[in-house]
Amino acid sequence: MTSSELAREAFPQKIKRKIKQTLGPWGVFFDGFLRNPVMVGSIVPSSRFTINRMLSRVDWDNCKLFVEYGPGVGTFCRPVLDRMRRDAMLIVIDTNPRFIEYLRRTITDSRFVAVNGSAADVEEIVRAHGHEKADYVLSGLPFSTLPDGVGPAIAAATYRVIRKGGAFLVYQFTPRARTFMAKHFKRIDNAIEPINVPPCFLYWGWKDEDDAA
Numbered sequence: 001m002t003s004s005e006l007a008r009e010a011f012p013q014k015i016k017r018k019i020k021q022t023l024g025p026w027g028v029f030f031d032g033f034l035r036n037p038v039m040v041g042s043i044v045p046s047s048r049f050t051i052n053r054m055l056s057r058v059d060w061d062n063c064k065l066f067v068e069y070g071p072g073v074g075t076f077c078r079p080v081l082d083r084m085r086r087d088a089m090l091i092v093i094d095t096n097p098r099f100i101e102y103l104r105r106t107i108t109d110s111r112f113v114a115v116n117g118s119a120a121d122v123e124e125i126v127r128a129h130g131h132e133k134a135d136y137v138l139s140g141l142p143f144s145t146l147p148d149g150v151g152p153a154i155a156a157a158t159y160r161v162i163r164k165g166g167a168f169l170v171y172q173f174t175p176r177a178r179t180f181m182a183k184h185f186k187r188i189d190n191a192i193e194p195i196n197v198p199p200c201f202l203y204w205g206w207k208d209e210d211d212a213a
């Protein structure tokens with residue numbers, strides 16, 4: 001390759017790097033989307049309206065373990081940590097190693113654990129960190145674009161890992177996630193958050209005391 005060909009090839013890389021630096025976490029997220037649009041499923045992180053509404057139903061005084069699937073660049077992580085007890089733990093699970101590396105570098109809270117893995121393995125991950133059950137699980141996974149069988153497997157494992165009285169919190173651009181949740185969670189509350197790109201569906205699946213274990 002000649003030096004002028006090399007320079008031509010490097011130019012778009014340079015622009016990409018500049019855009020990433022200027023946009024900060026949004027740039028890291030957008031880059032993640034460009035590399036794997038199916039798994040990331042969105043071009044911008046959730047809005048603060050979505051975050052506040054989704055988390056408003058959590059009983060923080062009785063939350064010792066909060067799990068998040070698909071944290072991306074951590075849009076929910078800081079708001080969750082701000083609300084969480086000092087002795088509680090937040091475990092986030094993402095298949096994208098770049099997001100996990102970014103989160104480990106930027107969030108230094110001792111209650112925070114970032115795991116590179118799949119939400120389908122939540123039970124092993126929770127046990128590996130010294131817990132039997134999670135109080136709440138939050139999901140930003142693109143359920144509608146996950147490979148066949150992955151969505152149902154994640155919904156089943158999530159139901160098993162949540163303690164009675166806890167809940168599965170889900171936000172999604174399509175109502176598809178509700179279908180997976182409804183196989184396990186008898187009581188599901190829902191809302192729509194219009195101030196988000198695009199507007200999204202919010203679900204709270206409750207594991208009640210008289211539900212199956």
Ligand SMILES: C[S@@+](CC[C@H](N)C(=O)[O-])C[C@H]1O[C@@H](n2cnc3c(N)ncnc32)[C@H](O)[C@@H]1O
Nearest residue numbers: 042045046070071072075094095096118119140
């Ligand atoms: C829509 S993005 C989440 C955005 C972020 N939570 C927010 O609020 O802005 C979806 C995330 O799910 C992750 N993901 C996809 N499949 C996954 C799986 N099976 N387990 C864990 N994370 C997964 C992607 O890497 C991506 O970070």
